[in-house]
Amino acid sequence: MTIDEQGLRRRIEEFLAAHDPATTERLEFLRARYNAGLAWVHFPEGHGGLGLPQAWQPAVDARFEAAGAPDNNKKANGIGLGMAAPTILRFGTEEQKQRFLRPLWTGEEIWCQLFSEPGAGSDLAALGTRAVREAASGDWIVNGQKVWTSGAHLAQFAILVARTDPDLPKHQGITYFLADMTDPGVDVRPLRQITGEAEFNEVFLTDVRVPDIQRLGEVGQGWAVANATLSNERVAIGGSPVRENGMIGVVAKAWRDHPELRTPELHDRLLRLWVEAEVSRLTGQRVRQKLALGQPGAEGAALKVTFARIAQELSGLELELRGEQSLRYSDWAMVRPDHVDFTGRDAGYRYLRAKGNSIEGGTSEILRNIMAERVLGLPSEPRVDKDVPWKDLAK
Amino acid sequence: MSDTNLLYTEVEDDLRATVRKLLTDRCDPVVVTALYDGDRSLVDGLWKALAAELGLAGLLVPEDRGGAGASALEAAVVLEELGRTVAPVPFLTSAVIATLVLRDSDGPLLGQLASGEKTAALLVPLSTAPHGALPTVTVADGRLTGTVTSIAGAIEADTLLVFADGAVFSVAAADATVTPVVSLDMTRQLADVRLDGIAGELVVADAEQAVQDALVAGAALLASEQVGLARWCLEETVTYLKERKQFGRAVGGFQAIKHRLADLAIGVESATAAARYAAATLAAGDEDAVVASSVAQAYVSDLAVLAAEEAVQLHAGIGMTWEHPAHLYLKRAKADQIALGTAGAHRARLAGLVDLPTPQ
Ligand SMILES: Cc1cc2nc3c(=O)[nH]c(=O)nc-3n(C[C@H](O)[C@H](O)[C@H](O)COP(=O)(O)OP(=O)(O)OC[C@H]3O[C@@H](n4cnc5c(N)ncnc54)[C@H](O)[C@@H]3O)c2cc1C
Numbered sequence: 001m002t003i004d005e006q007g008l009r010r011r012i013e014e015f016l017a018a019h020d021p022a023t024t025e026r027l028e029f030l031r032a033r034y035n036a037g038l039a040w041v042h043f044p045e046g047h048g049g050l051g052l053p054q055a056w057q058p059a060v061d062a063r064f065e066a067a068g069a070p071d072n073n074k075k076a077n078g079i080g081l082g083m084a085a086p087t088i089l090r091f092g093t094e095e096q097k098q099r100f101l102r103p104l105w106t107g108e109e110i111w112c113q114l115f116s117e118p119g120a121g122s123d124l125a126a127l128g129t130r131a132v133r134e135a136a137s138g139d140w141i142v143n144g145q146k147v148w149t150s151g152a153h154l155a156q157f158a159i160l161v162a163r164t165d166p167d168l169p170k171h172q173g174i175t176y177f178l179a180d181m182t183d184p185g186v187d188v189r190p191l192r193q194i195t196g197e198a199e200f201n202e203v204f205l206t207d208v209r210v211p212d213i214q215r216l217g218e219v220g221q222g223w224a225v226a227n228a229t230l231s232n233e234r235v236a237i238g239g240s241p242v243r244e245n246g247m248i249g250v251v252a253k254a255w256r257d258h259p260e261l262r263t264p265e266l267h268d269r270l271l272r273l274w275v276e277a278e279v280s281r282l283t284g285q286r287v288r289q290k291l292a293l294g295q296p297g298a299e300g301a302a303l304k305v306t307f308a309r310i311a312q313e314l315s316g317l318e319l320e321l322r323g324e325q326s327l328r329y330s331d332w333a334m335v336r337p338d339h340v341d342f343t344g345r346d347a348g349y350r351y352l353r354a355k356g357n358s359i360e361g362g363t364s365e366i367l368r369n370i371m372a373e374r375v376l377g378l379p380s381e382p383r384v385d386k387d388v389p390w391k392d393l394a395k
Numbered sequence: 396m397s398d399t400n401l402l403y404t405e406v407e408d409d410l411r412a413t414v415r416k417l418l419t420d421r422c423d424p425v426v427v428t429a430l431y432d433g434d435r436s437l438v439d440g441l442w443k444a445l446a447a448e449l450g451l452a453g454l455l456v457p458e459d460r461g462g463a464g465a466s467a468l469e470a471a472v473v474l475e476e477l478g479r480t481v482a483p484v485p486f487l488t489s490a491v492i493a494t495l496v497l498r499d500s501d502g503p504l505l506g507q508l509a510s511g512e513k514t515a516a517l518l519v520p521l522s523t524a525p526h527g528a529l530p531t532v533t534v535a536d537g538r539l540t541g542t543v544t545s546i547a548g549a550i551e552a553d554t555l556l557v558f559a560d561g562a563v564f565s566v567a568a569a570d571a572t573v574t575p576v577v578s579l580d581m582t583r584q585l586a587d588v589r590l591d592g593i594a595g596e597l598v599v600a601d602a603e604q605a606v607q608d609a610l611v612a613g614a615a616l617l618a619s620e621q622v623g624l625a626r627w628c629l630e631e632t633v634t635y636l637k638e639r640k641q642f643g644r645a646v647g648g649f650q651a652i653k654h655r656l657a658d659l660a661i662g663v664e665s666a667t668a669a670a671r672y673a674a675a676t677l678a679a680g681d682e683d684a685v686v687a688s689s690v691a692q693a694y695v696s697d698l699a700v701l702a703a704e705e706a707v708q709l710h711a712g713i714g715m716t717w718e719h720p721a722h723l724y725l726k727r728a729k730a731d732q733i734a735l736g737t738a739g740a741h742r743a744r745l746a747g748l749v750d751l752p753t754p755q
Contacts, residue, residue, distance in 0.1 A: 121712050123641035148712045192717035194707070194725065196431065264753070265739040316700070319579075319729060320737050324522040324545045327730055329579045332431045348579045351729065352722070355704070359711045365651055385643035393643060 008056065009063075012038060016067050026070040030106040033069070039105045043089060047101050055288060058241050073107030075339035076154055079233075080104045080111030084159045086232045088178070091217040091225050100157070100178065112155035113233075114146040114179065114203060115226065119395065121148075122366045124161070125170045125223060126385075126393065129205060131162035131177065133212075140164075140177065140215070142185075142208040150360070152188045152201040153336050155181045160210075161226050164219055166391040173390055174222035178214040185209070195352045196332035199340060233361040234300030241284070247311045248277035250343050250350065251318045261321050270321075273314050280306045298374045301367040308358035311342065315351040322347055399679070401671040407472045414451070414476040417444060422480045424720040430483055430581045438551060442484040445473075446511030452490045453509030455498075461506035466678035467612065471619035471670065478623030478699075481723045483582040488548025489514045491616050493556055495609035496563055500598045504554065504565060515565070516548035517556045517609065518588055524736025525610035525688065526744055534559040538592045539566060547734070549586040550575050557595055563602040564595030580730035582723060611688045614735040615673035618691035621731050622670045625663050625695075625702035628724055632656065632706045652709065659705055666695040686748050693741040696732040703728035 003011070015036050019029055033039055034048040041056055043049025065071075074081055081104070088100055103109040120127040129144025142162050152158070158179045165173035181188070185208035190198035217225040244252055255262065255270055283306070287299045319326035330346045342357070343350055358364040372378045385393050403411070421444060426437045446452035454470045456462020463469075470491060477486055489508060493515035497505045507513040519530060522545065532541035539557050549555065555571055557564045572589040599605055633656055636647030646652060673691035676684040703725040707714040714721045732738065746753050 116712060121641065122646075123643075126641070148715075193715050194717060194722035196717070263739060263743070265743065312704075316729070320733065320739065323733055323737070324520045326733055327521055327545050327579055327585055329577050331577060332581065334432075352725070355707050355725070356715050358708055359715060363708070363711055365649075368651070381642070381649065383642070394640070 003050065003052070005056065008041065008050070008052065008060070011036070011050075012060065012063050016064075016069075021064075021068045021070065027106060027108065029070055030072055031102065033064070034102050034105055038064075039072075040085075043085075043101075047089065047097055048105050054291070071107075072105060073110070075341070076151065077104070077107055077110050078340055079113050079151065079155075079159075080109070080157075083113060083229045083233045084111045084157070084178075087159065087176075087225060087229045088216065090228055091176070093213075095213065096178070096216065104157075109156040110151065110154045112149050112152045112158045112181065113229075114149055114152075114158045114160040114205075115229075116148050117145060118147050122363060124226065125174065126390075127161060127163060127174065128395070129160075129162045130166075131164050131175060131210070133164070138212045140175075140210040140212065142177070142179065142205050142210055144205050146203040146205070148191065148200045148360075149188075149203045150200045150340060152181065152203050153190065153198075154338060157181060158203075159216075159229060161222050163390060164222075167389050168220070169387050170385065170390045170393065171223045172220055174226070175219050176216045176222040176225040177210045178216055179208060179210050180214075183208045183210075190334070190336055192334055194355065195349055197335045197337050199337050230362060231297060231300050234304040234367070241281070243278060243281060245281070246277075247314045247343055247350065247354070248274060251314045251321075254318055254321060254347070258321070261323060266317065266321050269317055273310060273317065276306075276310050277314070280310060298370050301362070301370045302375075304361060305358075305364045305367050305371075308354075308364055311354045311357050315347070315354040318347045319351050399672060399675045399681075401668055401675065403472065404468075407469060410469055411472050411476060413449060414445070414473055415479075417449065418476055418480045418482055422482050424480075424723065427481055427483060427582055427723055428717065428720065430584070435483075435550075435584075438483050441482065442486075442514070442551060443511065445482075445484055445486065446490065446514070450511075451486065452494075452511040452514075454490065455494050456505060456509035460509065462509035467616060467674045468671075468678045471616055471674035474616055474619040475623030475626075478620035478625075478727075479627045481582045481624065481720075481727045483584075485514055485516065485548035485551040487613060487617060487620065488516045489552065492609045492613040493517050493548075493552075493554075495612050496556055496602070496605050497598060498609075499605065502596075502598055504598060513554050514548075514552045515554040515556055516546060516552040517563075517606070518543040518546055518549070518558065519610070520545040521547040521583075521585060521730075521734045522736075523610065524740045524744070525607055525614050527736065527740070529558050529606065532557050532559040532590060534562075534564065534595070535592075537564075537594055537597070539564060539590045539595045540592045542587065542589045544587045545576065545585045546588055547583050547585055549573055549588055550584055555588065556598070557590065558602060558606050559595075561601065561603055562597055563599040563606065565598045566590065566593055566595045570594070578730070580726045582727055583730065610735060611685055612677055614692045614741070615670075615677050615684065615688035617731060617735055618666070618670035618673050618688075618695040621695045621699035621728070622663070622666050624724055624728055624731070625666055625699040628699075628702035628706035628721070628728075629656070629659050629663050631721075632659075632709050635710060655705065655709070659702060662698045662701065666698045669694045686745065689741040689744045689748065692736060693738045693745060696734075696741075697738045699728040700732050 037050040039048035041050050041052040042054035131140040131142045160177045160179040164175040185206040187204040189202045192198045329348045373380045453462035454465040458464035530543045555566050570593040574587045576585050578585045639646045669691045673687040676687040706721045
């Protein structure tokens with residue numbers, strides 16, 4: 001049975017009537033909301049959803065928020081919600097979905113992404129972290145180093161890609177795992193970034209044990225699984241659902257609040273960026289409508305390139321607008337933040353943090369290559385290393 | 396009429412080599428980065444070495460007043476090197492701006508600045524454009540009262556130059572309340588200064604023009620600092636991308652990257668021309684100096700930001716880390732863009748200077 005918007009609204013009201021947000025314990029409420037299919041309505045029934053269009057979700061969230069429902073810690077769990085969950089949903093076994101999706105959604109378990117390595121950033125497929133199968137137990141023993149891992153200091157679980165067969169060409173010998181960050185072999189060290197704080201980390205993996213039931217997808221299929229994650233990441237980062245959301249909202253407010261700072265030149269630039277942000281919002285809406293029909297492909301790449309550029313131009317403009325005030329900064333102290341915030345703190349922080357937007361989740365250069373090659377079908381650069389066994393590649 | 400020379404002279408090359416050597420030895424990026432955590436131990440010694448030992452503080456002061464009698468061209472070369480290392484010294488604020496404010500003053504202060512015995516800062520927010528409004532400090536019976544915010548070079552200064560009632564007074568920094576502020580660019584950390592009716596000594600009586608000229612010169616020469624900064628960003632990024640391998644190749648070999656860096660190199664060369672012209676017209680007392688100063692700021696300050704942004708982007712993950720020095724350049728470039736008027740403010744200024752009036 002499919003339900004219409006009317007039916008969905010009724011379900012929400014019934015749920016709220018049965019679970020008063022004011023009196024229901026937080027976790028109990030979140031788990032019940034998941035069980036009722038009102039967590040992410042586009043997910044299938046039994047996994048926190050009702051198989052409805054993703055476009056309906058914002059209205060659901062808004063209703064719960066208005067009712068004073070507890071938050072599922074989504075600011076800390078962007079990687080879990082935006083990347084791990086859709087990948088587990090698509091590639092996971094029934095047991096994996098049952099085990100991981102609910103605590104992920106409720107925020108009981110925070111996730112991070114162990115993909116990049118010092119020598120394998122844009123060229124992720126060159127990664128060298130090794131996972132070796134232990135004959136007796138069937139478990140995987142993982143050794144290697146990951147870097148720039150956002151939120152690893154908060155995470156209980158990680159999506160991890162590791163090399164399981166060095167004799168195959170680089171794309172073929174990779175396997176995808178769901179790793180327990182509390183394993184004693186996981187060493188998370190803060191890596192300070194240009195804002196002063198350490199939002200990301202270096203992660204050293206020494207004999208980390210991952211049971212085979214935490215392998216996602218087939219052995220050697222990791223590259224395809226990772227690409228699904230990355231496509232979801234880009235859609236998650238790019239494109240905002242409502243007008244003046246994100247950086248444009250912040251800068252527009254600064255303009256409205258400070259008539260004394262306005263100049264014709266800044267006004268023209270702001271309006272151009274306002275139009276671009278609005279068009280980017282509409283483009284995102286269109287992409288999401290397309291995506292309702294299938295999994296994301298290269299669409300997210302385009303969205304993310306635009307998102308990053310606009311965020312960077314706007315945050316740079318805001319500093320010029322604020323002038324003298326921009327020469328001051330809130331605080332350089334090294335802290336390990338408990339969530340990722342693109343638009344928080346002060347204008348200087350926003351400017352610096354936005355620089356990461358065209359790097360994290362695939363650089364804008366790599367995303368343009370994806371657009372050019374996968375969407376436009378332009379010939380790719382000569383691939384010297386594509387068919388060479390990974391172990392024979394120059395390191 | 397011969398063209399203004401925009402190349403470097405041999406004397407300037409020698410000066411550059413001397414300054415570069417000192418900065419290579421004594422201005423390590425790790426120690427510069429420590430400024431962000433409040434460790435300013437680098438600053439005093441480095442400034443003493445540059446100002447007094449190399450005698451750079453007196454470049455713009457005539458020989459008969461105790462200086463080196465050099466010109467803006469030499470000062471520009473020093474600034475290029477200071478920009479290249481994001482050196483945390485008050486050269487621009489003391490040896491350029493404060494010195495030029497005092498250029499026609501009598502007293503001993505000018506000579507003391509030239510020798511490096513004293514260091515001064517003009518009390519204006521760093522963001523003040525040469526043609527912009529100056530802060531208001533009131534003076535009654537030689538006593539100065541007021542607060543001026545976001546001043547560069549005040550923390551390092553022992554003498555503050557206060558513009559009040561059309562004149563410039565000097566006051567001992569120790570008599571004022573100097574409050575350091577957490578700055579976007581901690582390699583040029585700002586301070587707020589409060590004057591609670593403290594005694595000032597009149598040093599320039601009719602000072603409005605001198606202050607404006609000093610700010611025009613400061614803006615002109617800031618462009619050279621920005622050129623040095625931009626050139627470092629370009630060179631460092633080129634070097635890195637020749638080394639960094641992804642997809643089995645040097646990343647700098649990808650044509651998309653080559654074009655980006657070629658564009659940046661074109662920009663840095665153009666910026667150099669603009670900055671050299673600004674310095675040369677200043678040195679020659681050319682009537683085009685005011686236009687040249689605004690042209691330089693309107694062009695070079697954005698270019699330097701672009702260079703630093705490209706450095707971060709093309710270093711990617713490592714460029715976003717604290718341990719890589721790229722962020723020091725990004726912060727300096729962005730603060731420099733706002734310093735002494737944004738590019739937009741200088742374009743607006745040019746509109747009047749070159750007769751391209753704003754629409755009514
Ligand atoms: C704030 C932040 C958060 C991050 N969080 C995570 C995380 O949680 N988990 C994780 O796994 N990783 C994370 N990363 C890492 C990120 O995914 C990598 O930094 C990124 O993929 C680029 O890799 P790299 O830094 O090694 O750059 P490189 O691959 O060395 O690239 C250097 C430069 O060369 C360019 N380049 C490379 N190849 C080409 C080409 N073929 N054509 C044109 N240009 C090219 C790049 O665009 C870049 O500008 C994060 C990074 C940042 C900045």
